[in-house]
Amino acid sequence: MAPAQVRDPRPIVISGPSGVGKGTLYKLLFQRHPDTFTLSVSHTTRGPRPGEQDGVDYHFVTKEAFLDLKAKDGFVESAQFGDNLYGTSKATIEEQTAKGKTVVLDIEVEGVKQIQASGFPARYVFIAPPSDEELEKRLRGRGTEKEDSIQKRLKQAKVELEYSKVPGVHDRIIVNDDLEKAYKELEEFVFAEPASTT
Numbered sequence: 001m002a003p004a005q006v007r008d009p010r011p012i013v014i015s016g017p018s019g020v021g022k023g024t025l026y027k028l029l030f031q032r033h034p035d036t037f038t039l040s041v042s043h044t045t046r047g048p049r050p051g052e053q054d055g056v057d058y059h060f061v062t063k064e065a066f067l068d069l070k071a072k073d074g075f076v077e078s079a080q081f082g083d084n085l086y087g088t089s090k091a092t093i094e095e096q097t098a099k100g101k102t103v104v105l106d107i108e109v110e111g112v113k114q115i116q117a118s119g120f121p122a123r124y125v126f127i128a129p130p131s132d133e134e135l136e137k138r139l140r141g142r143g144t145e146k147e148d149s150i151q152k153r154l155k156q157a158k159v160e161l162e163y164s165k166v167p168g169v170h171d172r173i174i175v176n177d178d179l180e181k182a183y184k185e186l187e188e189f190v191f192a193e194p195a196s197t198t
């Protein structure tokens with residue numbers, strides 16, 4: 001069977017609370033459709049951690065270079081975490097799209113708002129948990145967070161879930177209850193004809 005083609009060239013913005021399963025879902029999409037998608041590589045002013053590669057994990061830049069690009073309106077979204085700046089550059093998305101890849105962005109609610117305000121064309125998918133309890137269970141079950149980080153993420157989850165209720169923000173809301181069912185919904189959305197996803 002010939003590989004499926006994504007017919008809509010716009011990048012796909014995936015958001016949803018931490019621990020809901022965004023990464024799990026888009027990694028499945030990448031695995032099952034090799035050479036079709038690419039995760040957007042962000043710019044950051046933080047230094048690389050051992051094993052991180054420039055241009056693969058992040059585009060590592062100086063604060064000066066970052067602010068210069070920002071002043072030139074080069075980012076669709078950017079944010080500061082601690083002392084470090086992070087952003088998704090328009091050029092990165094455009095270069096990957098020109099190579100025939102569908103760019104996937106995994107970002108939080110402030111980033112979603114910025115991209116929407118920028119007018120950059122994109123498709124928006126929100127991944128929702130089946131319940132607050134299940135979200136907490138997944139966050140704990142993943143075993144990657146300390147208690148204070150879990151509490152912070154659960155608090156932020158409320159903000160994300162509230163924003164997902166604003167009409168017209170997302171093109172599709174997928175409840176990640178049964179993983180395979182949620183995956184099928186995501187796949188169907190991603191490969192749909194452009195007219196039916198707007």
Ligand SMILES: Nc1ncnc2c1ncn2[C@@H]1O[C@H](COP(=O)(O)OP(=O)(O)OP(=O)(O)O)[C@@H](O)[C@H]1O
Nearest residue numbers: 017018019020021022023024138142176177178179
């Ligand atoms: N449908 C599902 N049912 C049960 N567990 C799931 C499901 N989807 C994902 N998980 C599990 O939930 C945990 C969180 O998933 P994942 O790391 O993909 O979340 P995330 O939304 O990408 O989080 P973050 O934003 O913090 O990166 C993982 O342990 C994953 O295996």
